[in-house]
Ligand code: GTP
């Protein structure tokens with residue numbers, strides 16, 4: 025895209041929104057310090073206890089605390105291209121609707137122009153973007169989350185085939201006038217009325233997933249809601265990418281510290297915690313880069329047991345959003361093991377009943393602050409994948425781990441993923457919904473075509489990763505988790521690696537390969553043999569009902585569903601009947 029086009033778009037955006045001034049961001053430390061100082065002065069950031077060096081608290085508007093999926097639209101010209109997985113508006117109508125809200129909305133404010141790069145700056149797999157925003161909070165967060173500023177601008181000016189443009193304004197934060205619109209055919213995003221996370225940091229879900237997924241389909245790669253981690257074992261590192269829905273454990277798994285008895289032999293390296301861009305390498309394997317440069321992670325639940333790596337990276341140079349405060353201004357959240365809450369996330373005195381921190385409170389921190397950050401994350405080719413893991417939050421049905429028979433079955437497994445909803449998006453929490461590949465809120469085109477695209481990698485790649493499905497969240501009858509999770513998930517990863525290296529055999533079941541009982545090490549855990557059986561129990565009736573539910577879900581995609589899926593379902597049904 026010609027730089028002229030971008031300059032003109034910036035001018036037109038300024039004419040539409042009437043800011044008091046326009047500032048092109050260079051991404052420098054000085055600029056960041058100035059933005060922080062401005063926000064401290066106007067009260068939109070609060071400083072914290074000195075023990076938290078360069079850490080700040082931002083309290084978002086209480087009606088603006090998570091992604092709003094009902095107000096998120098994907099607007100290609102043809103409705104069918106958006107699919108039943110997206111809200112759709114005719115692009116002309118969508119433009120008219122939001123442009124009316126953008127008109128003069130930046131009066132009296134500074135309009136910031138942010139050039140950014142998703143992915144290592146010198147990577148051929150990185151993609152460029154430009155975000156316009158009137159929110160200093162967005163600027164500060166984008167500087168942490170992306171490679172933002174001069175180098176990105178230089179790369180854009182040198183000439184990039186495709187630059188994704190995003191216009192953002194908090195406007196008056198009216199939830200009724202909040203829209204996050206995507207125009208994949210124009211590589212354009214327009215977001216108005218929200219200052220929160222995935223709604224406003226346009227590099228993340230809007231660009232790196234919704235727009236990128238449609239670019240990826242055209243160009244033969246994948247943009248996925250996946251963590252990337254390296255598992256080092258006796259000098260050899262295998263990389264895995266794992267897709268779990270929002271607030272279902274990606275950040276935690278990406279930063280896993282092995283249990284004591286494994287620490288000699290295993291080390292987990294963090295490449296990314298939320299997004300993976302995957303391409304077919306010259307060697308026929310799948311390679312992944314993390315397009316982000318920081319983590320925008322869930323704070324509640326983070327402590328020295330669940331995620332010590334995360335805890336140690338967020339005690340300096342971190343922006344906190346919607347946490348509580350102790351009396352001496354330390355950030356506090358549910359699950360923190362020291363201090364007690366004095367002021368809740370809204371800035372009111374904390375009272376016993378409601379959570380003190382918002383359940384979707386987040387930290388923003390540079391990847392480089394993570395003790396387990398992998399040097400390979402900065403490499404321009406990315407890392408080769410040995411395994412892809414899908415996981416949902418299911419209190420019943422899904423076993424702790426199961427391996428797909430082959431790529432086609434694995435894609436079906438991903439497509440049939442379901443999970444209980446969480447606080448990462450507005451709406452009811454704990455409702456089971458289908459969330460294929462953990463991409464339901466993020467796939468920027470017809471999900472049926474997306475599944476076909478996944479299947480088509482069989483023709484492109486010669487050495488595909490193995491596909492697994494995990495579920496850390498299976499519960500007993502009283503609602504207690506059966507599996508300890510967190511660091512102990514290494515015990516499951518160990519099996520995954522052993523399978524990838526053809527070192528263990530497995531039990532052939534209708535739903536896939538399950539581990540032999542002795543191959544998941546439970547030594548030292550409070551997991552009885554009975555619990556272990558429950559973790560791997562196949563509820564035949566439950567799976568038959570699941571097949572019926574899946575068929576009815578797939579039918580909403582009509583002719584877009586790949587024919588291979590019907591064959592998978594038929595095979596599973598027959599095998600269940602005969603088992
Ligand atoms: P997004 O940033 O929204 O995409 O979320 P995420 O997938 O990175 O989720 P994250 O790792 O932040 O975990 C979200 C919640 O799940 C936290 O409350 C964690 O404490 C909890 N969690 C993570 N891993 C496990 C696990 O292995 N077992 C259990 N029981 N809970 C877990």
Ligand code: SPV
Pocket residue numbers: 090091220221222223228229269270271298320448449
């Ligand atoms: C998610 O909801 O999956 C997140 C947080 O990672 S947000 O950036 O708000 O999308």
Ligand code: MN
Pocket residue numbers: 249269270271298
């Ligand atoms: Mn996410």
